Amino acid sequence: MKFELSILGSSSATPIYNRNPSAQLLTINEKVYLIDCGEGTQQQLLKYGFKAAKIDTIFISHLHGDHYLGLMGLLSSMHLNGRTKALALFGPPELKELLDLHFRYSATTLRFDLVFNPTQNQLPALIFENADVQVETIVLNHRIACTGFKFTSKSMLPSLREDKVRELDIPITHRALIKKGFPFTDASGKVHDSASLTRPPAPIKTYAYCSDTLCDQSYFEQIKGVDVLYHESTFLHAMLDRANESYHTTALQAGELANRAGVKKLLIGHFSARYKDLNELLDEAKSAFDATELAIEGQTFCI
Numbered sequence: 001m002k003f004e005l006s007i008l009g010s011s012s013a014t015p016i017y018n019r020n021p022s023a024q025l026l027t028i029n030e031k032v033y034l035i036d037c038g039e040g041t042q043q044q045l046l047k048y049g050f051k052a053a054k055i056d057t058i059f060i061s062h063l064h065g066d067h068y069l070g071l072m073g074l075l076s077s078m079h080l081n082g083r084t085k086a087l088a089l090f091g092p093p094e095l096k097e098l099l100d101l102h103f104r105y106s107a108t109t110l111r112f113d114l115v116f117n118p119t120q121n122q123l124p125a126l127i128f129e130n131a132d133v134q135v136e137t138i139v140l141n142h143r144i145a146c147t148g149f150k151f152t153s154k155s156m157l158p159s160l161r162e163d164k165v166r167e168l169d170i171p172i173t174h175r176a177l178i179k180k181g182f183p184f185t186d187a188s189g190k191v192h193d194s195a196s197l198t199r200p201p202a203p204i205k206t207y208a209y210c211s212d213t214l215c216d217q218s219y220f221e222q223i224k225g226v227d228v229l230y231h232e233s234t235f236l237h238a239m240l241d242r243a244n245e246s247y248h249t250t251a252l253q254a255g256e257l258a259n260r261a262g263v264k265k266l267l268i269g270h271f272s273a274r275y276k277d278l279n280e281l282l283d284e285a286k287s288a289f290d291a292t293e294l295a296i297e298g299q300t301f302c303i
């Protein structure tokens with residue numbers, strides 16, 4: 001199964017040094033999901049060759065401008081480009097008010113259905129599910145209501161072994177049942193169990209997006225053991241006081257959290273404009289958790 005994360009924006013607060021505010025594209029099988037939509041996201045999509053028309057679901061973490069100011073532009077372009085397919089949008093309830101106001105004063109009636117689903121940040125909740133993935137919110141601890149998102153791929157059925165299908169001449173009518181675990185009796189009367197006729201399914205994959213937040217234990221259970229954790233690392237640890245005041249995390253804290261949570265890989269991002277060179281942040285996170293990478297624009301990670 002395809003489960004790929006592409007980074008469109010890695011900057012906190014303002015665009016700087018060719019870094020854009022937060023936005024990520026997650027491709028799961030053939031479906032494309034946008035996580036946060038900082039200013040300039042639609043230009044980042046063009047720059048890296050992604051089609052905005054393919055996005056059917058958008059998740060917005062919170063209403064600081066660096067996470068949603070690109071949304072009006074993206075939705076307007078979808079409208080102008082003739083989109084008719086419905087678009088699902090998840091975000092804090094007040095986001096609806098902002099969008100309604102904008103479209104009211106610009107006298108715009110979108111050509112497509114924008115299906116708004118309010119999130120809340122009291123308790124984690126399952127907010128989205130389809131054949132490929134389910135998405136839960138992660139309650140984060142930020143200056144304003146903020147949720148992260150955990151994506152968990154659905155367990156797939158095993159696949160049939162082509163050699164066995166040919167060898168035993170398994171009829172089409174039996175194939176779905178075998179994948180579901182039923183045995184198969186061949187023409188000679190011999191019974192074959194499902195496991196001997198199939199290959200195991202792809203393992204379940206998990207991705208957690210945690211931005212923006214104080215690094216605390218409240219969401220620890222949800223990120224435990226995930227394949228990839230994206231965690232904001234706005235500051236170096238020397239700026240811990242500043243991180244605490246502004247409800248952000250240091251690179252060292254993100255590394256320590258990833259280590260304790262036993263994740264497979266940590267991606268750090270949401271970098272403060274005070275750091276032109278990001279290697280110090282990377283080194284600091286790696287000092288606590290070696291499997292750390294920078295989530296910078298244009299990078300794609302296979303999960």
Ligand SMILES: [Zn+2]
Nearest residue numbers: 013064066212
């Ligand atoms: Zn932010």
Ligand SMILES: [Zn+2]
Nearest residue numbers: 062064142212
């Ligand atoms: Zn914020």
